[in-house]
Amino acid sequence: MSNQMAKVLTFGVSGVNGFPVQTEVFCVDGMPMMEIIGLPDTAVRESKNRINAAIISSGVKLPVSRVTFNLAPADIRKEGPSFDLPMAVGLLIASGEVSPRDDFDPDNTAFFGELGLDGCIRRVNGVLPMVISAKEHGVREVILPDGNAREAACIEGLRVIPVSHLREVIRYLNGTENIVPEEPVAFEQLKREASCPVDMAQIRGQSAARRALEVAAAGGHNLIMIGVPGSGKTMLARCVPGILPPMTFEESLETTRIHSISGRLPSGSGLMVTRPFCAPHHSASVASLIGGGQDARPGEVSLAHNGVLFLDELPEFSRSALEALRQPLEDGIVSVSRVKRQAQYQSSFMLIAAMNPCPCGYFGSSQRACHCTPPEIRRYLDRVSGPLLDRIDIQIEVDSVPVSAITGSAAAESSAVVAARVASARSVQYERYRKSALFCNAQLDSNSIRRFCVPDAEGSRLLHAAADSMHMSMRGYHRVLKVARTIADLAGEETISSVHIAEAVQYRELDQKYWR
């Protein structure tokens, strides 16, 4: 053997986007050694040991040679173990152990996968962005771990070859074995499998809270619930993904991408069709919420993209974590900057916050006495800053439901019924804002409120009376109008009348009771 060279195509991930990586393998007679160049990280550098063992375990004897792997382009950092398979395939071709069949097109076939020492191929993170990028670069066939196959099969126009062992890959390339491509997964079919763990029908009583959730979902409004421990705040919040309109294909792609690079997708899953529900613990750091770490990973706000971010015990979150939420709430996108890497992640989520009314939790409870002094309650409530509250349109109070009511009352409306009303309200909004860059009522700013939320005469009289008697701020006034717009949309009415205003006013009353 003199010297041999091979090129194999693969893809890497930077932020939420994939980029092509050309794996070049160069074998030359000499001292047996392997070298990897092209800005590899530790996981990539370790892959030579995995490659060596996997090839031997597949029953192939490598010739004694000096091997150089180059991952081009050489100026972008390569991370993760997904380069194992393309590097091994390149080495096998370069050393002449595999002679690909004639129809093998190295420029339009991409490989991803992590190797085990026994030659098995393990699933990797970030396959969705890599596959999307592969398709954009004209790739026709991807060979990847079977644990990732369903995820990749959601992208139309690609042959997805699932493999579970290096031996299969060798035989496939040699043309001695044929592998059935993964069935393309139709998005509509996945959607039918969508399910939300908690259904509205499971909630007894709480008619006011149910209604508020419906309004919030219909307008995409953020919502805060105040109530005693055990009043069902968490359960109510968990219902929300189930009553939001179903995800569109684009939304699903955006969300799945982020989950894919974070390794949050379960093995064998395709695109996400249920809206995500992220409930970080209140000890969460700024980096875990917003995104960060050495390689600028996405945080909870991005994992909740197109879904629900639920912050239970809101005042217990650190002040800095809560303040950091303001940018994603405002812009729907976060820029995470670290020395080594900058990334932008989408983070347009519906915020649902829950909190107790006081440190002991029982202020205003009809069942237990509260032990807190007024200054203690004041300090507790003040941990939630005004600017954050300003971004929350709907405030509701939730009281615990007595056991008699839980057992006695009839089953309530199911999520599906509520979701249908929400969906029709959303489609009204979609039509109305088609010419502007808006999707739902929650996104209206003060200018567009003046344009789209004009109440009738009776309605504006009522709103002014309410603003006077409740000492509403200008912001509170605008919020009432926005929510009234959604309530009118739910009722299928174009003009905002006094009935809608009157209901919307109830969703601001906590300003008077707690934050005055």
Place this chain on the structure above:
Amino acid sequence: MKTDAAVETSYLAWLADLNVPADKLLPVIREYRTGERIFHAAAEEDPRLSELLPPDVIRRMKTTGTRDNLRRLYNLITEHKILSVTAVDDSFPPILSEIPDPVSILFYQGDLSCLQHRRISMVGSRHASYAGLKAAEDIARELSSSGIVIISGFANGIDTACHQGCLRGGSPTVAVLGCGLDRSYPTANSSLRKQVLDNGGLLISEFSPGQPPMAFHFPYRNRIISGLGDAVILMEARIRSGSLVTVSHALNQGKEVFVYPGDPSSPYSEGNRQLLREGATYFTTARDILADMNWLDNPPDEVQNSDCSVLSKARNETETAVLNCLLPGPRSFDQLADTCGLPPAELLGILTMLQIRGIIESVPGKKYQIIQ
């Protein structure tokens, strides 16, 4: 403020700091009449003083009777305009030297003459229900508007509501503190303190200036609260509340005690229910108290608010239905929705209308009630 009064108050503060039981201290004050004379008697080792006081007290009088200590007290007294009165003075409330464990020295700010009026002591917990606070304020206001001075303990919760109600009714109010008058305690009440004084009220304490608010001071000062009132009203007390201590002081002092029944299911008024079971007198309005005390010559400006007048404010049948549900007392949203059979969206709207017109209000816990 006259300088010599401040000097005399400093001597009395020094005397009060010795913590001599009143039965020992009263004869000394009767003998010498002023704090200054007692101080000099101690300095000159007057044999008459040694007869009246045990030797360890005499010793402590010498160790604490230093120039520095007296100057410290004098500075506090002049800075905070603190006045004093002893059991031998004419202006001293006579009742306080007659009660068990009598008071011999009182420090005060404000006007002692407001103790000449009819007086009611109102007590209740610091941790009170919203309804309890509201009731306390309303009753204090109505009593105050018929010329009655309300005495309370200036603590958070019910006490504060009583003082505020009294101020709104127009009569001066009396606050009995559990610490030196220079201390701002509780801190949340610093503006209330000014209001009390600006409205001809009175802040009193048996603790000398500089004394911190120690936990054991409070049950002790409660005997002054009950002692100063012609009757004692208990608004809200749990089973082991300091307010029940005040009630037992009141009973020992032979005062009339009135107990507010409260909501039968509320954990905040367990103590009230226990007293009522033991046969205490119950009341629900200020008029009840005035009638029982034979003070109806000057009835309170009660808000005319009978049930029918609330219902007459309703503008349509649904509003009437909602108000009818609220007549018995505060109701939660779910209860209202069930009883009236209205969909949540419509009910929320009606509640807003009623709130804006000032007929009902919403209270913490997602409850609504008729404004009394």
